[in-house]
Amino acid sequence: xTALRRLPVQLLLGGIALLWLVPTFxxxxxxxxxxxxxESGGWWTVLAKPRLMTLDNYRAMFADRQLVDALVxxxxxxxxxxxxLVLISALAGYAFAWLPFRGRDGLFLVVVGxxxxxxxxxxxxxxxxYNATGLFDTAAxxxxxxxxxxxxxxxxxxxxxxxxxxxxxxxxxxxxxASEARVFTQLILPLSRPAIxxxxxxxFLFTWNDLIVALTLGRATQPLTVAIFAQLRQYGANIDIIAxxxxxSLAIPLAVFLAxxxxxxxxxxxxxxxx
Amino acid sequence: xxxxxxxxxxxxxxxxxxxxRPHHRPPGRWRQxxxxxxxxxxxxxxxxxxxxxxxxxxxxxxxxxxxxxxFVGLDxxxxxxxxxxxxxxxxxxxxxxxxxxxTVTAIGTVLAVLTERIRWAAAFRTAVFMPMAVSMFAAGxxxxxxxxxxxxxGTLNAVVGVVHDAVNPTGVLATGRxxxxxxxxxxxxxxxxxxxVRPGQSAPLGLTGIPTREVPPGSVPAAIPAAGPDQIxxxxxxxxxxxxxxxxxxxxxxxxxxxxxxxxxxxxxxxLATTHTSADGGFRFSGLDPGDYRVAIGxxxxxxxxxxxDWLGPKLITPTIMIAYTWMWAxxxxxxxxxxxxxxxxxxxxxxxxxxxxxxxxxxxxxVPLLAPVLTVVLVTMVVNVLKVFDIVMAVxxxxxxxxxxxxxLAMWRTSFTGANNYGLGSAISVVLFLLVLPALALNIRRxxxxxxx
Numbered sequence: 001x002t003a004l005r006r007l008p009v010q011l012l013l014g015g016i017a018l019l020w021l022v023p024t025f026x027x028x029x030x031x032x033x034x035x036x037x038x039e040s041g042g043w044w045t046v047l048a049k050p051r052l053m054t055l056d057n058y059r060a061m062f063a064d065r066q067l068v069d070a071l072v073x074x075x076x077x078x079x080x081x082x083x084x085l086v087l088i089s090a091l092a093g094y095a096f097a098w099l100p101f102r103g104r105d106g107l108f109l110v111v112v113g114x115x116x117x118x119x120x121x122x123x124x125x126x127x128x129x130y131n132a133t134g135l136f137d138t139a140a141x142x143x144x145x146x147x148x149x150x151x152x153x154x155x156x157x158x159x160x161x162x163x164x165x166x167x168x169x170x171x172x173x174x175x176x177x178a179s180e181a182r183v184f185t186q187l188i189l190p191l192s193r194p195a196i197x198x199x200x201x202x203x204f205l206f207t208w209n210d211l212i213v214a215l216t217l218g219r220a221t222q223p224l225t226v227a228i229f230a231q232l233r234q235y236g237a238n239i240d241i242i243a244x245x246x247x248x249s250l251a252i253p254l255a256v257f258l259a260x261x262x263x264x265x266x267x268x269x270x271x272x273x274x275x
Numbered sequence: 276x277x278x279x280x281x282x283x284x285x286x287x288x289x290x291x292x293x294x295x296r297p298h299h300r301p302p303g304r305w306r307q308x309x310x311x312x313x314x315x316x317x318x319x320x321x322x323x324x325x326x327x328x329x330x331x332x333x334x335x336x337x338x339x340x341x342x343x344x345x346f347v348g349l350d351x352x353x354x355x356x357x358x359x360x361x362x363x364x365x366x367x368x369x370x371x372x373x374x375x376x377x378t379v380t381a382i383g384t385v386l387a388v389l390t391e392r393i394r395w396a397a398a399f400r401t402a403v404f405m406p407m408a409v410s411m412f413a414a415g416x417x418x419x420x421x422x423x424x425x426x427x428x429g430t431l432n433a434v435v436g437v438v439h440d441a442v443n444p445t446g447v448l449a450t451g452r453x454x455x456x457x458x459x460x461x462x463x464x465x466x467x468x469x470x471x472v473r474p475g476q477s478a479p480l481g482l483t484g485i486p487t488r489e490v491p492p493g494s495v496p497a498a499i500p501a502a503g504p505d506q507i508x509x510x511x512x513x514x515x516x517x518x519x520x521x522x523x524x525x526x527x528x529x530x531x532x533x534x535x536x537x538x539x540x541x542x543x544x545x546x547l548a549t550t551h552t553s554a555d556g557g558f559r560f561s562g563l564d565p566g567d568y569r570v571a572i573g574x575x576x577x578x579x580x581x582x583x584x585d586w587l588g589p590k591l592i593t594p595t596i597m598i599a600y601t602w603m604w605a606x607x608x609x610x611x612x613x614x615x616x617x618x619x620x621x622x623x624x625x626x627x628x629x630x631x632x633x634x635x636x637x638x639x640x641x642x643v644p645l646l647a648p649v650l651t652v653v654l655v656t657m658v659v660n661v662l663k664v665f666d667i668v669m670a671v672x673x674x675x676x677x678x679x680x681x682x683x684x685l686a687m688w689r690t691s692f693t694g695a696n697n698y699g700l701g702s703a704i705s706v707v708l709f710l711l712v713l714p715a716l717a718l719n720i721r722r723x724x725x726x727x728x729x
Contacts, residue, residue, distance in 0.1 A: 009392050016386070017402040023417045023602065024409065026430055030420060042428045092318035099311040111318075114326050116712050118663050120687050121705040122329035124336065124698050129329075148325030151318055180310055211412045211666040212684075216692055225412045225666075232416065233674065242416060250413040257408035261401065264408075265610055 024250070031057055031243035038239050057244040067245055070227035074249070076139050077223060078208040081146040085203050086196055088147065089154030094184055096155065097162035098170060108159065115152040122149075123216050130217055137219045145217060146207045154199050161195030162188060197263040205253045205264075224249040330709070337702035351703035360678050361704070364686035367593055371664060371682065376657035378601055380650060383608025387616055388638065390609070400613070404606030415670020418599035422586035422671070432583040446576045447491045447534040454481035454514035455523035460571070467571035471542060472509075474563045477502050478570045479525050481514025482532065490530050493554050497531035500557040507563060510556040511535040511572055531556025536573030539563075549573060587671070589679040596671045596680060600664065608653045615649030616642070659715045662708065683708050 029043035032053045037045060046052050061067050095101075096108045126145060127136070135141035165188070173183050189196070211225045218226065228245045231238060257264055340347045355361050386403060390396040406414060423429030426436035450462050458480065460466040472478050477499045490513060497512035514520070516528040537558045539548040547568070552558045560568075586595045619642065627637045643650070665684040672680035677689070683704060691701030 006392055009389055013386075013389055013393055013399055017399050020403045020406065020602065020606075022430070023414075023421055024405065027413075027417045027420065038428070040427065042430055042433055044430075044433070088317045088321065091314045095311045095314035099307065099314060101308045101311040104311075107315075111322065114322060116659060116715050117326055117330060118684070118705065118708050118712055120663070120665075120684050121333045121709050122326060123688070123705070124691055124702055125329035125332040126325065127692075144321065145325060148321050151322055152326075155318060180314075184314075205408055209409075209412060209666075211669065212688065216688070228416065229412070229669065232419070232670065239420065243420070246413050246416040250409045253408045254405065257405070258401070261404075265404075 027243060027247055027250075029053075030239060031247045033057075033240075035240035038243075057240050058248075061241065061244045061248070064241075066222075067224070067227055067241075070222045070224045071248065073139060073221055074208060074223040074225075077142045077146070077210075077214075078204050080139065081143040081150070081207050082200050082204045084143060085147045085150045085154050086200050089151060089158045089199065090189060090192070090196065091184070092151075092155045093158030093162050094188055096159040098188075099180070108155075111152055112156050113152075115156065117149075117152075119145075119149050119213065123212075127216060136217060137221050139221055141217055142210075142214055142221070142223075145213055146203070146210065150203045150206070154203070157199050158192060158195055161192045165191050194263060194266060197260065198266050201256060201260050201264045204256060208249075208253050333702045334706055336698060337706045338699075340699045341697050343698070345699075347699065351700045352707070354700060355703055355707065360681060361686055361690075363678065364681035364683050367680065368662060368664075368682045370593065371597065371661045372658055375597055375600060375604075375661050376654050378597075379604045379608050379657050380612075380653050382601065382605045383612050383653065384643075384646075384650070386605065386609045387613040388642070390613065391616065400606070400610065404610055406603045407606050409603070412666045412670045414599055414603050415596075415667040418595065418602075418667075419587070419671050422595050424583040424585050424587065426583045429583065429586070431586055435584055446536075447532065448482075448485060448577050449489055450484060450577055451482035451572075452484040454483045457523060462577035463574060465538065465571045465574040465576075467540070467569055471567035472507050472570050473567060474505050474507055474565060475502055476507060478507065478509035479523060480509055480511045480537075480570065480572055481523050481525075482511065482572070483514055483522075485513050485515075485532075491533055493533050494530045494556075495554045496527065497525050497529045498555045498557060499525055500559055502559070503561070505563050506559055506561045507539065507568060507570065508557065508559045509537070509570060510558070511537065511552050511576075512556045532576075535576040538571045538573045540569040540571060542567050542569065544569070587673065587676060589676055592672050592676045592680040596668055599671060600661075600667055603667075604657065604660070608657070611653050612646065612649055615646050619645050655715050655718055659712050662711050683711075 026043045029046050030038060032055070033043065033046055034052065034054055034056060037052055092111075096104060096111075122145075130136035130141050135144070169187060169191070170183060173187055174180075178186075209225065210223070211229065214221075214223045214226045215229065222230070224245060228242055228249065231242050231245070336343070337351055338348060339345055340350070356365070386399075390399050393399065409417070421430045422432075424432060426432040448462075451466070452461075453459060453466050457469050458466050459469050466480070466482070468478055468480065479499060497510050499510045500508040502508040510525060511532045512525055513530045513532060514522055516526050520526045520529065531552065531554060533552055533554045533556065535552045535556070537550050537552060538546045539550075539560045540546050548560055550558050550560060585591060623645070624637055624641060627641050632640070663684050664682050665688065668677075668680050668682055668685050677685065681689075687701050687704040687708065689695065690697050690704060
């Protein structure tokens, strides 16, 4: 009876789930079709003729030096800035949570306030600064920019997470004569692993997907998004190159997300409902 | 709320509120601040160089013209609100703020409430939340492909096309006109013979205004089939031959129109029978009683094929991008709201139900007010996100429609970097963007303070 009454809801949600999956699924199938087929029909042609599917587009993509370089750049920037961000935020978060000093709460407020500075406001001065210092068009330049704009959220998230650590653990370690550096590396970091994971996933996804920063502060140092954008702009319709590149560019964050969904959701909740 | 759950454990784990600090302060008063400074130094210096300094610099730069020596006061801000492409960006962004956060929150709420009733909620949430992991840019590429105009290729138009064709089947001709005054009507209502026809007679139905390339494939020269005593025959043909020819008469070289719908009507106009013409345009109605009939070319002969909605054209580009954006963010709203829902005590809802409230009343009067804080968070976050929207617009809108799809962040980027290089105006645009998101900053800090006091 209840099962029957729930049938409309089940069907509705089934339809919605399908609707939400179709775009990504469509892109995947498009990337598996030979260019001649894509020219004349949509991805659904393959449903009737699965034998049309081929990995040729991917082979062509991995043979293309520019796209492979772009993939490497994306990885370097995304992994590099995430690691750096986690380290620096954890240090600052520890100070804000467990090292008392005058003006601490005010300073923390300022840092949290920076959370809503739109990164657009920094583009022009940083563009000039990078041109003057040689950081323009380097992976390091991109990494530092991403770290900076990840910091307000990172510090906020980790400070709150570190506060959850029971005070006795830290106090007793200090009583036992552990240095602050030891407390930090041997207690704090391991104990706040879930929050660190959430922050890392967030920042990784965000920077993996960045377009505007790389487009502005790089030229030859192109991540995948910029490379695809160039293709999109240059030829408009060479979907046999764009589709596999776009799919690769989303497959990795998607895999990260699916593997670590729990941590991601926790981070989201902590970020948006706390503070 | 899920996030506040760990709080009680913390209070419990601190049984004595005795001041612990003074006892355990390391020796030497100066060491503590120095230590804090060491831990904070990397973060604060990066924040200073990459966020604080550029912000100040940009605000100042916005008071100068294209030439950094040229102080112009607030002229850039005046330009911003009087230049067409820029006001378009502001108008579009206003539309974004008005439409998207509410839509996303509404969809998120409905999905969060509905998923509470199914067993595969986790799978469903993964499916809807997944686009969040996909980049704005990749989402843009996906929707660019989805929204292609050609119904053979664009998914959206393929779906619309199926519906369109079911309601309005494609005819063999796009259009056509009567070739003589003996015929009356237009493609919209069908083209009918003015005078009645009797069994045994034949009716030439000539059309003009049909370009050669639109003559349906398979057409052969027109011919009128001979009519038996109980038959009405005729032909639908393209009444035009090189050099003119005589209107209303089937002449050599004039093409038959195959596949046209021909209706046999009574004198009152009621359709008695329909048939389709053959390759030479000929048709035949048989077994007719004596009397007067009327013959007409049915209007479904003329329906134009579905050419596709121009999703990426100047008119629809902004709504198309909004659809793509909603697709991305609905999952975010759903996850947050679902967490809020899970934190609502069941007994409150049950009490309302026992008091006789309908499900809608429970939702409207109990659930929504209890969810208000979460809904506010989602709305505020979405407003900020939408004000900063950039990547997805870049990806979905081609160069030619970027003026129509323009938003503030895109206008800032195009003004500053795509060869225009007007840093003064670009700075002014980003300052305006900053001022627009500032109210959210105030909200965030207030929320933070409230939490801090607890």
